[in-house]
Amino acid sequence: MKECPHVPALPRPEPEPLNATCPECRALDSHPVQLRICLECGYVGCCDSSTYRHSTGHFEKTGHPVMRSFEPGEDWRWCYVDLLIV
Template sequence: MTSERDGINLAAKPSGTGCVECSAAGGWWFHLRRCVECGHIGCCDASPNQHASKHNAATGHPVITSFEPGERWFYDYRTGEAFAGPKLLGPHAHPSDQPVPGPDGVVPPDWQARLHE
C-alpha cells in the first residue's frame, strides 16, 4: 500500500530501534531517521556517519521521517521540503528510554565535537 506521494509505503515497518549500520559497526548516532519506503532506520546528517542520507543516495528512496519520540515530520530529499505525512505502522520512534545520543555505552565523551553542523 502506498500513499499519494511517491516513496511512501504505509506497510513498511521500522528495521529496528537504532541505526542499522551504526549498530552493526559498534558505532553511535545523534538522532534517528526512518525511510518511509522500506523502513530502514539510519542516523541523521548531524551524526558522524549520516546513514539516512547515504541510504537515500544508495537506494533512491526519497522520503524520511523522524524516528525520535514526539517528532512527527517528513522530509522529501527530491524537493528539500518538510511536510506533514500520513500515519505509518508503528513504532514511530525509538524507545523513550533509549538515550540521545545513543546507544547507551557506545557514545564517546567528546560526542558533541564529532557532530556535523
C-alpha cells in the first residue's frame, strides 16, 4: 500500500482556519458544496464538487499538498500529490 510522506511533514498543531467558508465563492456569490482546509496554511476552500473547485486551485497555486475536510464530524485528509485519502 502506498503511503503519503506529506502528512508527517505537516505543521503541528494544525493551522487555524483563515475563514469560516470559501472566500472566493463568497465573492462570486456561489454556494460551496463542501469545504476543505489546507493543513499547511489554514486556507478554507470549496471541494471539486463545487462549481469553482477553489481547494484544488489553492493546491495548484501554492503546492500545499494536504487538505482536510472542514465539514462537521469529518476528519479525513486528501493528498493532492499522492492522490490518497490519508
